[in-house]
Amino acid sequence: MQDPTPETRNTMLRNGLPHFALNLAGATYIMALLNTAFWQRLMTLFEGDLLAAIGLAAAVGALTLLLLELIGPSVLQKPVLAVLILISASANYFQTTFGVFIDEEMVRSTLETTVAESRHLITASMVLKIGLTGVLPVLILWKIPVRRARVIHQLWRYPLGVVVSFALVIGFLFTNYKTYSSVLRENHALMQSYQPGATLLSVAKFIKNEYATGRIEVAPLGEDVAQGAQLSNSDKPLVFVLFVGETTRAANFGLEGYERNTTPNLAAREDVIYFPNTTSCGTVTTVSVPCMFSPFSQDDYSRDQYFASENLVDVISRAGFDVQWWDNNTGDQTVMQRLDWAKVDATWDPDACAAGECTDAIFLPLIDQVLETATGNTLLILHMIGSHGPAYFMRYPESRAQFTPDCRSAEFADCTDQEIINAYDNTIIEADYVLAGAIERLSQAQNVDTAMLYISDHGESLGEGGVFLHGLPRFMAPDVQTHVPFLVWLGQSYQSRFGIDQTCLESNRNSGTSQDMVFHSMLGLLNLDTEARNPRLDITTACSADAG
Structure with missing residues (x-):
């Protein structure tokens, strides 16, 4: 078969790439170049078995393709692909530079950070790397002509694209399902490093939990508190x-x-x-x-529980x-x-x-x-x-x-x-x-x-x-x-008034402490009586004149 003539190639360029072909190219780019942390973990897990690693990577790449097909139909394709490339490029930079994970709390921290703090992260290296791997590809993407199907054809093309993408995910997974299912089940960090999936999931969780938080009724805490x-x-x-x-x-x-x-x-x-x-x-x-500041221990703490209860400052x-x-x-x-x-x-x-x-x-x-x-x-x-x-x-x-x-x-x-x-x-x-x-x-x-x-x-x-x-x-x-530092200083007049034995505190300081003890120890240090205080988590319990 003869190669296309220049005239034929120009005609193909004018007509544009098929919708599915552009998504395939975009998914391949994101997977191959914007998932450095994912590849590092994948190759460590499958050391010595390159074929198995490539199979799982292909399944995850097909997942990216499925995502593009699902949320980027017709004219939404380029905006969706552009956003996912920028998200992946940014997340890839921070993951490879600092070794961090983009989870729900990282999303929350990012949104709640100050301008002064965030500007320190905007370095020449960050601008250059995200510019080359994210912004530049998006600009190129915007110049690529795409062949758009008529509206009536979208009725069958859209579900077909989704089905084909989903079939690719399942097909690649089932080439070695027993191994892949075990790896994914036991190594959560692998998919937590996958972009843009990990970031999108974290943002979705953040939005869901923020919405739920606004509907939580706050229960009073320590209403019996007394000096x-x-x-x-x-x-x-x-x-x-x-x-x-x-x-x-x-x-x-x-x-x-x-x-x-x-x-x-x-x-x-x-x-x-x-x-x-x-x-x-x-x-x-x-x-x-x-x-x-909450009355909950690390094992029991959740953001929903925190918002459903008053905290230490309310009691005090x-x-x-x-x-x-x-x-x-x-x-x-x-x-x-x-x-x-x-x-x-x-x-x-x-x-x-x-x-x-x-x-x-x-x-x-x-x-x-x-x-x-x-x-x-x-x-x-x-x-x-x-x-x-x-x-x-x-x-x-x-x-x-x-x-x-x-x-x-x-x-x-x-x-x-x-x-x-x-x-x-x-x-x-x-x-x-x-x-x-x-x-x-x-x-x-x-x-x-x-x-x-x-x-x-x-x-x-x-x-x-x-x-x-x-x-x-x-x-x-x-x-x-x-592992964090924790110290207490008690004034001489304070010790005399409250009857807290500093020598006793010194002798117990190696017993093991945690942030779980801040809520209860502060109540003890301030000499506040309430059923909300757990004596077992109060550092003053064994060292106070009225311990109990």
Whole structure:
């Protein structure tokens, strides 16, 4: 058979590609070039069996084709294909660069992040890679002519395309069904790395759960709460500061035993009680923060349950405390949805905000103000920016950087592994400066009793196993993302008034702690009596004068 003449080829080009052919080309491109993480996991699982790997990849590629046929009929084809290419290119970049998964909580974190945080992720490398693998192919796609069937022919062409695509999925799967079904059942991470499927499914789950959340009726919690004798029988207010840390991993925290002394100021104090081996509820802020303020344990926690119940701040507010939430991060994470919260004000300390974003030193003048003006029992919740990446260098002033050279870029590819670690460790040096500064101020207060608790929301990966940042599903997250620092400081007058034995707390600090204990321990530390408090999850139970 003779090759088409130039005239014939020009005629074919003018007539355009068949609808199915363009979808096949698009699905092949997405599968072959925009699923790097999927291919890496697939080849690891099928090491030594290339044919089986190709068979499963073909089935997943056919799934992409099915998706295009299903949601992109007729004139919707190009817009749908363009969106899926852009989604896949973006997800592929973040998966291969940071080793993250695009799940429901990652979608939620992305939508709730601040402009300041998100702009650090927009690097030259990101723009270049997504531009070349996503934007450029979409521009080419838009120039490709497509042969459109008449409306009456769409009545049979659309279902035929869907059926053929579905048949391809089933056909490839059944070439080795026993093996493939076992792999898919036991290795969820494989399909969680598949794009655009994983992202689309996560967005769908997010929308569904957000809709369901808006219809949930909130049950009251701790309606029986009452002030204990030590709290009520005093004319001196209590000011308790609760620091909610951000992205600080225990592995690099000096008090945990890290080889570098990243917490010199805290280590110099004999009155700081540090609880090693503390675990987080999740690996992202949107899970860990609501979870630790809820009465539910990690095993029982769900977002629906959280929204169906009041939380810690509601109970404490009901007990007569002035509950204040000041934020230097991504907001209150709905913890204060029935109360007020506010962002920090750069005018409190212009030097702390000189770089355009405030370091956590911005909280120190606020603590001074609260200590000076407090006339009633006060819970001051301070949500830190902590060690949030990838722009670690923005979390501390250069004048307090102890580990150099440090990575001065949000693009990790511009830095060595050691420079990244140096920058991260400097963020903990800054946290140490802020926490120790807060303790110094609290210890000098004369008009109020004072105490403080600090716990980070989750940890961070610094390149171990090729993973950076955080957010891996908890069932597969490395220890560095779930092992967090946790400490308590109790003022002398506080200890005398509330009868909490610091030596006792010290002796029990190695017993194993988690964010499950924050809700119950805060009630114990504030001397609030309620059936909502579980004594077994309260660190003060065995060490309080009225323990029980």
